Amino acid sequence: MAAVDTETSRQQILAAAHELFHAHGIRAVTMHHIRDASNVPLNRLYKTFPSKDDLVAAYLDHRDHSARDALTNALTAYDTPRAKIVGIFTWLHQFFQQPDFRGCVFTNAYGELGAQSPAAEIVLRHKTAIRVLLTDLARDANAPDPDTMGAQLQGLWDGAFLLAAMTRDPDHALHARATAQALLATITADH
Structure with missing residues (x-):
């Protein structure tokens, strides 16, 4: 019974923290x-959670897993790597339209807490996972330099998040999507 109470408390605390x-x-x-x-x-x-740092780390870790799961689930609607890349920005457009959208949780946390925070490692892990996903999709789409295209796509991702949060305009995801489509158009058939 104590383990259930502990897990229930943990979930209540994380929900309140979120x-x-x-x-x-x-x-x-x-x-x-x-x-x-x-x-x-x-x-x-x-x-x-013995300290607020421990709670923040658990909160960000939970958000990392739930965000990546949501993105992975969203990508199942698309058949090809190119469609998935474009679909990511369609998904972001929908995400940005949520009434309580306030930007990227991870960028916000990093901006608030800084590089020396114990949470910085989780933020960087999340950003790295997004970069790996985008790079893998670029590789699967036959980009001649998937690492560069992955970095470019991540710039579009993070830029769309930042601008949508600042301006409250979800269409920044659509602008990023159009730029991603232009990047994809540069991939020749022999690559």
């Missing part, structure tokens, strides 16, 4: 805020 960090930023939220929003006593909160 809601509060997303709405207010990581630095503005205290462990007392998390306690109040999760209805988990402070002693159990600290038993589950």
Whole structure:
């Protein structure tokens, strides 16, 4: 029974952290805020996550896995690597239209906490995973230099996130999609 209570508390804490960090930023939220929003006593909160750094790391780790799972699931709707690359930006356009969209969780966390934060490793792991996915898709699409195209696609991805968050205009994903299509058009049939 204690293991179930511990897991239930963990999920309540992570749900509260997601809601509060997303709405207010990581630095503005205290462990007392998390306690109040999760209805988990402070002693159990600290038993589950001994520090705020531990909670932030668990939150970002959870977001990393859920974001990559959502993207992977979205890509199943497309048959070819080229269609998947274009489809990524269609998916982003839909994602950017969510009423509570506030930009990239990982970029925001890195901007708030900096490179020296324990969470920076998780942010970089997420960004690397996105780059690997895009590079693999570029390779599968027969790009002559998949590493370069993967980097270019990641620039479009991150740029679309940043501009959509700043301007509240989800169409930045469509602009990125058009640029991705132009990149794909440069791939010749013999590559």
